[in-house]
Amino acid sequence: MISGAAKLAGVMGWPISHSKSPVLHGYWLDHYKVDGAYIPMAVAPEDLPRAIAGLRALGFKGSNVTVPHKQAIMEFCDTVAEDARMIGAVNTLVLDTEGRITGSNTDHAGFIANLHLSDPSWDPKAGPAVVLGAGGAARAVLYGLIRAGVSKIRVANRTLERAQTLAQDFAPHVEAIAFTEVPAALSDCALLVNTTSLGMAGQPPLDIRLDGLPKTALVTDIVYAPLITPLLSEAMKRGNRTVDGLGMLLHQAVPGFEAWFGIRPTVTQALREIILGTK
Missing domain, CATH: 3.40.50.10860 (Leucine Dehydrogenase, chain A, domain 1)
Known part of the structure; x- marks a missing residue:
């Protein structure tokens, strides 16, 4: 009433x-x-x-x-x-x-709250982050990570120019890399974030191998349909900690x-x- x-x-x-x-x-x-x-x-x-x-x-x-x-x-x-x-x-x-x-x-506050509350052990100062995608969602994630204390972030996008634009806008914390450079960028990564729609129901899969990702890294996907995306599923099989994307929607x-x-x-x-x- x-x-x-x-x-x-x-x-x-x-x-x-x-x-x-x-x-x-x-x-x-x-x-x-x-x-x-x-x-x-x-x-x-x-x-x-x-x-x-x-x-x-x-x-x-x-x-x-x-x-x-x-x-x-x-x-x-x-x-x-x-x-x-x-x-x-x-x-x-x-x-x-x-x-x-x-x-x-x-959105940035929702993303960070979801990380902290879903995985209280996540430490923004643990090491570099790798962010996949360079759209509006990536901008929110970058803003949130920088405010949370992540000092080094690598942004990978299939169109390198879009990633370079983000690197300029969020300098000096962000470095733009080509998608082909992701495997090498994962070697010392503490946080991997997918902000693209790849892996979402009805969308093409996210074509990325996690072989070089440290087992200590946290992996999160802002997609929540499906709740456990192929990226999160692969990370779980490797023993990485994961956070799904639904919490970002709720916390924002x-x-x-x-x-x-x-x-x-x-x-x-x-x-x-x-x-x-x-x-």
């Missing part, structure tokens, strides 16, 4: 029916008995200005933002947080009492929920099972 004073938030995208955010936030609203609602909002690109005006007019506390609006939304923000500027995308909006909008990106939602509804939620096993059970 909600009252006339219910706090409102939601998620904007086009399309939006695939989003797991309403189930995720709905679970927390119910669990913490919050007088509020989280609403999926299908917003076509040409309707984005009116949607922003609608958030203000209706007194929304904020909104998540998903494709294809993560870059376009930045021009409608009164303030763009440093994380969103560095990552180049906004996924969370917070409106103050005057309707002013702050846009931020919580925590800061927004806290900002909108005034409660910092906890990611639990029950929540994981509910999200995994949704199609």
Whole structure:
């Protein structure tokens, strides 16, 4: 039950029916008995200005933002947080009492929280990290790793120029390497991260051998469909510690929920099972 004073938030995208955010936030609203609602909002690109005006007019506390609006939304923000500027995308909006909008990106925080909580033994200072991919997800991972204290990161991408762009943007912590150089780069690697869609259900496999990866290295994949990707499966067989990608999705939602509804939620096993059970 909600009252006339219910706090409102939601998620904007086009399309939006695939989003797991309403189930995720709905679970927390119910669990913490919050007088509020989280609403999926299908917003076509040409309707984005009116949607922003609608958030203000209706007194929304904020909104998540998903494709294809993560870059376009930045021009409608009164303030763009440093994380969103560095990552180049906004996924969370917070409106103050005057309707002013702050846009931020919580993906980096979700990624790091997932590593720390899933594997408390992970040490950012243990050694170099290797990140596969150079898209938006890679930017969030790089920002998070650097803030966590990882001082040396090698980014590998099939299009080397894209990796070089990241190396320039995140200098001096990041080095760009060709995909063919990955086997050598793994020799002293303490953390291997796949940020590409390779290995996801319906996508080509990730063609990488882990022969040179130290057994002490942690391996993580931001893909969570399937939950155990071929990369994680191979790492497990070798005896490497692994972290799946579902936790990143769940933990990135925590800061927004806290900002909108005034409660910092906890990611639990029950929540994981509910999200995994949704199609």
